Amino acid sequence: MAKITFDGIEIEVPDGTTILNAARKIGGDIVPPAMCYYTPLKGTGGKCRACLVKVSAGSAKDPRPMPKLVPSCITTVQDGMVVENTTNQQVLDVRKGIVEMLLINHPLDCPVCDQAGECDLQNFAFEHGMATTRYEEERRTFEKIDIGPYIQLHMTRCILCYRCVYTADQLTEQRVHGVLGRGDAAEIGTYIDNIIDQDFSGNVIDVCPVGALTDKTFRFKQRVWFTKPVNAHRNCENPKCSGNVVLWYKGKDVLRVTARKDEYGEVKEWICNTCRFEKKETSDWTIEGPTHIERSSVISANHYELPVVNPQVIADMPESTIRDLEQNPPLKLGR
Amino acid sequence: MGRKLLTEHINVPGIDTFEVYRQHGGYRSVEKALKTMTPDEVVEEVKKSGLRGRGGAGFPTGMKWSFLAKPEGVPRHLVCNADESEPGTFKDRHLMSRLPHLLIEGMITSSYALGANTSYIYIRGELLYVLRILEKAIAEAYANGFLGKNILGSGYDLDLHVHPGGGAYICGEETALLESLEGKRGNPRNKPPFPAVQGLYARPTVVNNVESIAAVVPIINEGGDEYAKLGVGKSTGTKLISACGHLNKPGIYEIELGVPVEEFIYSDEYCGGIWKGRDLKAVVAGGSSVPILPKELILKTAAGESRLMTYESLSDGGFVTGTMLGSGGFIAMDETTCIVRNTWNFSRFYHHESCGQCSPCREGTGWLEKVLHRLEHGHGNMHDIDLIVSVAKQIEGNTICPLGEAAAWPVAAAVRHFRHEFEWHVTHREEAARPGAVYPGKAVLV
Numbered sequence: 114m115a116k117i118t119f120d121g122i123e124i125e126v127p128d129g130t131t132i133l134n135a136a137r138k139i140g141g142d143i144v145p146p147a148m149c150y151y152t153p154l155k156g157t158g159g160k161c162r163a164c165l166v167k168v169s170a171g172s173a174k175d176p177r178p179m180p181k182l183v184p185s186c187i188t189t190v191q192d193g194m195v196v197e198n199t200t201n202q203q204v205l206d207v208r209k210g211i212v213e214m215l216l217i218n219h220p221l222d223c224p225v226c227d228q229a230g231e232c233d234l235q236n237f238a239f240e241h242g243m244a245t246t247r248y249e250e251e252r253r254t255f256e257k258i259d260i261g262p263y264i265q266l267h268m269t270r271c272i273l274c275y276r277c278v279y280t281a282d283q284l285t286e287q288r289v290h291g292v293l294g295r296g297d298a299a300e301i302g303t304y305i306d307n308i309i310d311q312d313f314s315g316n317v318i319d320v321c322p323v324g325a326l327t328d329k330t331f332r333f334k335q336r337v338w339f340t341k342p343v344n345a346h347r348n349c350e351n352p353k354c355s356g357n358v359v360l361w362y363k364g365k366d367v368l369r370v371t372a373r374k375d376e377y378g379e380v381k382e383w384i385c386n387t388c389r390f391e392k393k394e395t396s397d398w399t400i401e402g403p404t405h406i407e408r409s410s411v412i413s414a415n416h417y418e419l420p421v422v423n424p425q426v427i428a429d430m431p432e433s434t435i436r437d438l439e440q441n442p443p444l445k446l447g448r
Numbered sequence: 449m450g451r452k453l454l455t456e457h458i459n460v461p462g463i464d465t466f467e468v469y470r471q472h473g474g475y476r477s478v479e480k481a482l483k484t485m486t487p488d489e490v491v492e493e494v495k496k497s498g499l500r501g502r503g504g505a506g507f508p509t510g511m512k513w514s515f516l517a518k519p520e521g522v523p524r525h526l527v528c529n530a531d532e533s534e535p536g537t538f539k540d541r542h543l544m545s546r547l548p549h550l551l552i553e554g555m556i557t558s559s560y561a562l563g564a565n566t567s568y569i570y571i572r573g574e575l576l577y578v579l580r581i582l583e584k585a586i587a588e589a590y591a592n593g594f595l596g597k598n599i600l601g602s603g604y605d606l607d608l609h610v611h612p613g614g615g616a617y618i619c620g621e622e623t624a625l626l627e628s629l630e631g632k633r634g635n636p637r638n639k640p641p642f643p644a645v646q647g648l649y650a651r652p653t654v655v656n657n658v659e660s661i662a663a664v665v666p667i668i669n670e671g672g673d674e675y676a677k678l679g680v681g682k683s684t685g686t687k688l689i690s691a692c693g694h695l696n697k698p699g700i701y702e703i704e705l706g707v708p709v710e711e712f713i714y715s716d717e718y719c720g721g722i723w724k725g726r727d728l729k730a731v732v733a734g735g736s737s738v739p740i741l742p743k744e745l746i747l748k749t750a751a752g753e754s755r756l757m758t759y760e761s762l763s764d765g766g767f768v769t770g771t772m773l774g775s776g777g778f779i780a781m782d783e784t785t786c787i788v789r790n791t792w793n794f795s796r797f798y799h800h801e802s803c804g805q806c807s808p809c810r811e812g813t814g815w816l817e818k819v820l821h822r823l824e825h826g827h828g829n830m831h832d833i834d835l836i837v838s839v840a841k842q843i844e845g846n847t848i849c850p851l852g853e854a855a856a857w858p859v860a861a862a863v864r865h866f867r868h869e870f871e872w873h874v875t876h877r878e879e880a881a882r883p884g885a886v887y888p889g890k891a892v893l894v
Binding site: 158159160161162163165181182184187207210211213214215217218247248250253272273275291292294295296297298299 | 616618633638799800801802803804805806807808810811812813814815818819822835842845846847848
């Protein structure tokens, strides 16, 4: 076990834990953002530099600070390590710079992007970015590439996190796409026209932090915050598929099916393409109940989880509901 | 003229063949090391010599070797970094094409010291003709029993392979080189783990520059202490400097470290002064990625001392008034050089060569190039000058590998020392956009 101090909070974690995962154990606002790191995928991390933190004491044995900021997602903890994240101005400045770098060639087409509302880059930019841009040059664009009936690749939005490459490597039988080219001309592609269509290839949509890989069966159907996420499961014939999904409803229609994500947007149980793309009837599924959505997320804007009530006018409201409402007041829209 | 340890016989006809090289004392270090020394003694000799890595960073080679992890039963590797692609640096190419056996001799001795039984020379893809020369020389070494099984009856085996890269600058970064050698995309790895622990094929690996490995030969032949007598302070031995730019005699010079910069530029023994009788304006002393210095600061340090060609003297004053010896790519620019155009050209190179793995470098190098292009072509604004400094600062230190820094330093240094030229490009847009236009005034020393 190693004891570290993260932003002044002490926590004990097993040896070999990364700084980021130690911070996630603490939770809350101090957790560094991660755009490329994805816990279930081996080898990810270290690329986007969003999670850089200052290590002001390397370990109890060697308390010298590390000279450069380190990527918290791949740096493992040492006993006695002191890490500064939100308490260090340099870290915050650098993070602001990283947002700027990620956004200069991003099309900022959130109003027409299907990822908007559940986009890591959007959240990251909202929290750490600036409202204006210093970039006056032409933005980099790519042609859309057709990679099959289910997945749309829109390279212009990509931030080259490599997650989809690792997903294809580790989940599917054969990876047919990868990173081509280098520098800011690097792109995700199949090189020779190819279709990404293997049992688990749909998971690249879930891991994509931006709207570069989107679900063709859902594209332009609905803004995500107008849909209602519901947990459901089915006994999938595919032994590797968990069958545990989230159904996104609009009225009575299942508009899309995704895997379940934790609070950091990570999928723990992968689902197969049959579940994702072909089972879009309520009768295919056993419904478990509404998915818990973070109150800060725009997806919860329709606050379907709680009864939409005006508590003052209801007499004899049950104790539990009053407690619930106190803890999770419905969002006041139009503030 | 100082002593020449590496290039003493470089002009002997036929020195690239085994026989002639052997007649001129070649492969003595292999005989000495394998027959009379233990591997640890070889490492000790290199440590004593004070040899510092010749690829650019100047890390002591002996210390690097002693960091190599030596777990039982795991093979170790020595990889020679011959992916020389820094603009302004062309020493390794020359050394390999003219003295291929010197590198092979160094590889054998160094591999023996490290206990590596399979070693690689990773050579830049564009140097295909050098690859042929090396392959021929390696075949000769095999034929004469200096490579293969049981070298010189010592019981030590070594296989040496030459592997060409695909022509990417980034593959000169040691971990990207290892990825490329493994057959993957040449993306630098995150460190730790360092190559000395987990390098090629996840085995302990040492990556050394061509010149560092070649320098092991004279160190073993003459002894580390003898080698350390050359040079000044912690900069020992000789160094190949590839001088280019507006010089009367550009070329590759083997200098004893400690030659004054002024002597190196102006004496007839070396570069012979600035061409066409012009005045020197600026110097990039160690390959394109080190900070550029104006004439006043390259000849004398900020404290007024004469600057020497050593690791310490060139970096005197940090990055405010100093630079680095780097890889020895010495670029001299006369008074007709436009610093903005030169900076743009360097930026263009780094933009083209960024691997695109981590975001500050992927996006930042392109941004720098585009803004510098605008400034140079008469479309710049005053705030662009501060912008490029700020972008360079955002890249520096936040990337996986040093390419980000290499892209940021020249820009930051050019604005630091030649801000007036950037400003002139904004105030005299039409004039500045004309081909060949150069800031007409004298330098304003900040």
